[in-house]
Amino acid sequence: MNAEGYTRREQELSGWSIWLETYRLGDQYFCTISTVDPGARVARAEGPTREDAERIALEKASRWLGQTRRFTVNP
Amino acid sequence: MSLGTATATDVLVSTDWVKQHLGDATIRVVEVDVDTAAYDQGHVPGSLGWNWTTELCDTLVRDIIPQKKFEELMSKSGIGNDTTVVLYGDNNNWFAAWAFWQMKVYGHRDVRIMNGGRKKWVAEGRELETAVPSIAPASYKASAADLSIRAFLPEVQDAVKQKSAVLIDVRGPQEFTGEILSPPGLPETCQRGGHIPGAKNIPWAKACNDDGTFKTADELKQLYGAAGATADKDVIAYCRIGERSSHTWFVLKHLLGYPNVKNYDGSWTEWGNLVGAQVEKP
Numbered sequence: 369m370n371a372e373g374y375t376r377r378e379q380e381l382s383g384w385s386i387w388l389e390t391y392r393l394g395d396q397y398f399c400t401i402s403t404v405d406p407g408a409r410v411a412r413a414e415g416p417t418r419e420d421a422e423r424i425a426l427e428k429a430s431r432w433l434g435q436t437r438r439f440t441v442n443p
Numbered sequence: 444m445s446l447g448t449a450t451a452t453d454v455l456v457s458t459d460w461v462k463q464h465l466g467d468a469t470i471r472v473v474e475v476d477v478d479t480a481a482y483d484q485g486h487v488p489g490s491l492g493w494n495w496t497t498e499l500c501d502t503l504v505r506d507i508i509p510q511k512k513f514e515e516l517m518s519k520s521g522i523g524n525d526t527t528v529v530l531y532g533d534n535n536n537w538f539a540a541w542a543f544w545q546m547k548v549y550g551h552r553d554v555r556i557m558n559g560g561r562k563k564w565v566a567e568g569r570e571l572e573t574a575v576p577s578i579a580p581a582s583y584k585a586s587a588a589d590l591s592i593r594a595f596l597p598e599v600q601d602a603v604k605q606k607s608a609v610l611i612d613v614r615g616p617q618e619f620t621g622e623i624l625s626p627p628g629l630p631e632t633c634q635r636g637g638h639i640p641g642a643k644n645i646p647w648a649k650a651c652n653d654d655g656t657f658k659t660a661d662e663l664k665q666l667y668g669a670a671g672a673t674a675d676k677d678v679i680a681y682c683r684i685g686e687r688s689s690h691t692w693f694v695l696k697h698l699l700g701y702p703n704v705k706n707y708d709g710s711w712t713e714w715g716n717l718v719g720a721q722v723e724k725p
Contacts, residue, residue, distance in 0.1 A: 369485065369572070371565040384627045391565055393485050400478065402534060405646060406616045408626035409478045409534060432628035439636055441620045441725045 369394050373418070378404060381426065382433040382434040386410065388425070390418055397421040454543075454697045455558045455657070457528055458567060464529075465489055471522050475499070475562065476533040476544045485571030487531065487564060491520050491578065495538045495686070499545060507593075507708065510585050513549050518581035524552070524583060531557035531564070535651045537690055544689035544706055548593060550586030556693070557654040566654065592696065594679045594705035596713060603640055603721075608677035610642035611670065613691045614711065618683070619644040622724035624715075625683060632683065633715030637722035639681070643670040647687040650694045661698055674701045681707040681714075 381413040385404040390397060399421035401411045411428035415421035464470050465488055472490040474482050493499060497642030498516055499508050505511025508516065517614070523527055528551065532539035538557055546554045565571070594602075602608040617623045638644070649666055652658055658666070672678050678695055680688035685708025692706040714720055 370570050371485065372568060374566045374568065376562075376566070389562070390552050398484055399687060400481075401711055403615075403627045405617075405648070408629055410628040412478055412480065414484075427583070429628065436625075436627045437631070438617075439624070440662060441622050 375418075382430050382436075384433050384436075386429065386433075388422060390422055392418070401425050403433075408413040453553075454555050454693075456555050457558055458564050458569065461487060461529060461531075461557050461564075462569065470527045470529060470530070471520060472529045472557075473520065473542070474532055475538040476561065477538050478533055481533050481561065483573065485573055488570055488572045489576050490531075491576065493520075493542060495541060499538075499542055505533055507545050507548065510549060510588065513545070514585050515585045517551075517585070518580050519578070521578040521581050522551075522583060523581040526553070526581070529552045529557055530554065530638045531560045531620055533561045535562070535648055535655045535690070536560040537647075538686055540693045541686040541691035543693055544592070547587050548590075550589060558657060562655040573694075592692070592705055594681075594707040596707075596709050596717075598705075599639065599679060599681070599707050599709075599714075602677070602679060606641065608679045608705075609670070609672045610639055611667070611672055611680045611688075611691060612638045612642040612644050612677060612711075613647040613680055613682045613687050614638075614644070615646055616644060618711070621722075624723075632712045635715050635722050637715070637724040638711075639714055640721050640723040642681075642723070643672070645670055645672075645691070647682065647690045650691065657694065657698060660699060667695060667699070672701075674699065676701075677703045677705075679705045679707050681710040683711045684708070 370390045376389045384443050387402050390399040398414045398416045402409045411425045413424035461514050474486050474492045479494045530539040530594045619638050624631040680691040682688040689706050694702040695704040
């Protein structure tokens with residue numbers, strides 16, 4: 369099998385910039401979400417359509433990213 | 444390779460090169476991902492997958508893989524001392540570099556990274572397979588650990604005090620300032636945020652292009668040189684647990700040929716939890 373229809377786009381989610389990478393392998397679509405900086409993978413999902421895979425991955429990523437605490441940086 | 448350095452040709456291969464060498468018995472291709480399930484989704488035909496959370500570390504003591512366990516991993520992976528090993532992975536070869544560094548700690552001669560990693564292979568629409576290959580075991584004898592490429596806490600503390608090395612913090616800017624304690628979405632693993640006093644912040648991924656390949660040697664020299672990390676200096680790279688910094692170590696040591704570069708794998712999970720350790724913010 370060959371990976372097909374690879375796409376990669378940047379968007380905002382829960383206040384963070386993320387990469388959304390999606391491709392099809394066989395009859396399944398795979399989506400991986402990682403933060404733009406520093407590039408950590410946050411969520412991964414698969415589904416029968418591109419929309420399904422991306423929706424599930426975004427839901428997971430939103431939960432994880434929403435838990436990230438931000439601290440005030442003292443000089 | 445495009446970097447045009449003598450060392451780069453020894454340690455970087457292209458996706459085309461890997462495609463042309465699939466099935467070559469002298470070469471073993473291994474995928475190492477942050478996402479340990481990615482391999483099962485489909486991998487380079489004939490490649491093995493190593494799990495960094497169980498196979499590339501000591502699972503009892505916090506340490507890199509012990510020598511005996513390393514020899515067992517190589518042997519069961521069909522890797523002999525003369526095998527050419529090509530590593531690749533997700534996130535711009537983040538954990539492939541971690542495996543590369545450990546293989547160099549134990550003296551493996553010919554280990555290389557597939558430029559662009561998993562992302563480039565997939566983006567190019569190349570073949571993936573889900574079957575795990577059946578591998579005939581080999582016999583492997585590791586060298587004693589080469590600690591010239593690994594920094595431990597006392598050496599880092601001394602470098603801070605003496606200003607004897609350039610410290611590069613390769614985490615994201617918000618980790619560097621202490622605004623966040625770990626990469627967004629990942630568990631917090633330290634008690635204090637900030638960075639080691641005197642460290643310069645050069646996020647690891649700045650060494651890569653959008654397609655995951657490494658930037659040119661000139662671009663990399665400019666990137667690190669601007670922060671004072673030049674070939675004539677001792678350089679110590681660190682991050683949170685030592686894996687992102689192994690990527691930067693790879694760039695400085697093997698793509699730019701800096702002679703004295705170490706990876707401080709204790710990194711922020713050690714320093715940021717250490718009672719009494721000085722922390723600098725922002």
